[in-house]
Amino acid sequence: MVSPVVFWVVAVLLVAAALAMVLARNIVHSALFLIVSFIGYAVLYLFLEADFLAAVQVLVYAGAVSILLVFAVMLTRRGNMQESNLFNNYKVTGALIAAVLFLLIGNMVLNTSWAISSIAAPESTVGPLAELLLGKFVVPFEVAAILLLVAMVGAIIVARGVKDSK
Amino acid sequence: MYGQGLVKGLSITLKHFFGRAVTEQYPEQKPVLSPRFHGMLALDAVRCNACGTCANWCPNGVIQIESVRDANKKRVLTGYALDMQYCLFCGLCVESCPQNALSWTQDFELACYHREDTLHKLYQAEVSQVEAASGSE
């Protein structure tokens, strides 16, 4: 009885926050609206009984990425923050592409027959996830880890600059 | 070793934590002052012969002395006032007094609400006494 009400409240808030993020003229406001929509996603995950995923969403996106985002925004601070997130000349084209994409996805969503799983949600999601990640998918998992490490080392080298060899 | 200073510091603060506080709870608990504390001045009017040395020594002109001469042409003190708003508690008056009539007290609560209240009358002879002293001239 309660959950549909909460769902619709969250859904409306989420869409509103996402729209506000795109339309806000102040880039910091955009980042803050992004955090709101990330937290909204986390609530949606909770409705899917994916509690671990919801917590990850909050930790990784709302907690960390947003902060880094705000960091980047502030390092490029301008004199007038009111107009730091303006539209460029592709306003109409962008809107058109977005509308087409929206219609496409909407059409696909409506045409799919969603099978409702009869299996009850697992009691604990962490254990099975860990077993999958560190058992069956251990190679992709480690590859992803190495990829991130490479990206990090690369970032450090780019930031520090390579010393001139003699 | 790492952390040695940390442990030392923590033990010091803990020792003080259980130690006694040195705070004086002032209005209820009066401080114990040194005997040489410069507080309010006190005048022994019997000893004072109104010579005016203290007033002369005073760098700020705090001391106001009133006196009359009696039958033997001797000065008699009739009034002794301190304008404490100018006093810097240097103590030259006390040092200079030939009769040792001036002394310091431990009273330091001299704050007051009105400027007039800073004038402290340490001695004021009665009108009859003044007349008796000067009238016999």
Place this chain on the structure above:
Amino acid sequence: MENLFVNLEASLNRFLTATLPGSLPNLAMALASVVVILLFVLTNVVWLVYMERKVAAYMQDRLGPNRVGPRGLLQTVADVLKLLGKEDIVPVAADKWVFKIAAVTVLIPTIMLFAVIPFGNNLISIDLNIGVFYFVAISSTATISFLMAGWASNNKYSLLGGMRVVAQMIAYEIPLVFSLLGVVMLAGSLKMSDIVAAQKDVWFIVLQPVAFLIYFIAGTAELNRGPFDLPEAEQELIAGPFTEYSGFRYAMFFLAEYGNMVAISALAVTLFLGGPSGPWLPSWMWFVIKVYVMIFLFMWLKWTLPRIRLDHMMQFNWKFLLPLSLANILLTGIAIKLF
């Protein structure tokens, strides 16, 4: 005594089920636990502000507040009343909405953290499967409010303070989480009740002393307290992100700060100090006692050490705490495999 609060909860539940229809009793019970947590946090904060001043005073051979009420106990009440009566100032150049919202959102993670804390045997609002992880996730969002406050104030001190909060809290969150991992590996669960149950024989502080140390240090940094109070370093930044705040908005930040201290202490008790278990006394009383031991440790550290330098703070984290916590996890894993 042991079941005092459990019985209270049960009778409230019975009363609500009898009077309210449908699923409303569940909703009302959830609301009731929120109210209870709020009360717990608020009373503790009022007491902690007083305790902080007293502890500081005693360590400096002073007496501390002793005028308002018996032994100065009502000092905090007087302070709050004073704050309530102050003029509500929003700087003209501030980003008004963000400025105002930051003072409200700062308290939300603090209150949410307490949802998974076991206050006693069977005294836990929601015993989530991912209890510890939930705690970490929620506490990671605390930074946003500080940054919002620092940025919206449109003041250089605030902004610098906000930047420092973010830099410090993000950096120290990593060793904090890694130190918790050692405990989670030993208990084999993220569930708070399981972790408490796993410590029935021996507390995890005995098995994981290094993790506890890392947790304590990183926790101090997360709380922006003690030697890690760079974000609000009075001598250089006035009050960091809170510089422009006054009146009750300022009080909200204060509230969150002390509330977070209770939460971090409570998590330390749950994960390392055996949770709310102990002989003779009721479990909830043991919980409070242990939490206050932790809080005293935080205060003791704060009033002993001078502020750490910014570059030292970063170096200490990345070059010492982080490798140490990783080594701790590795050793724990090897030990689990061996025994």
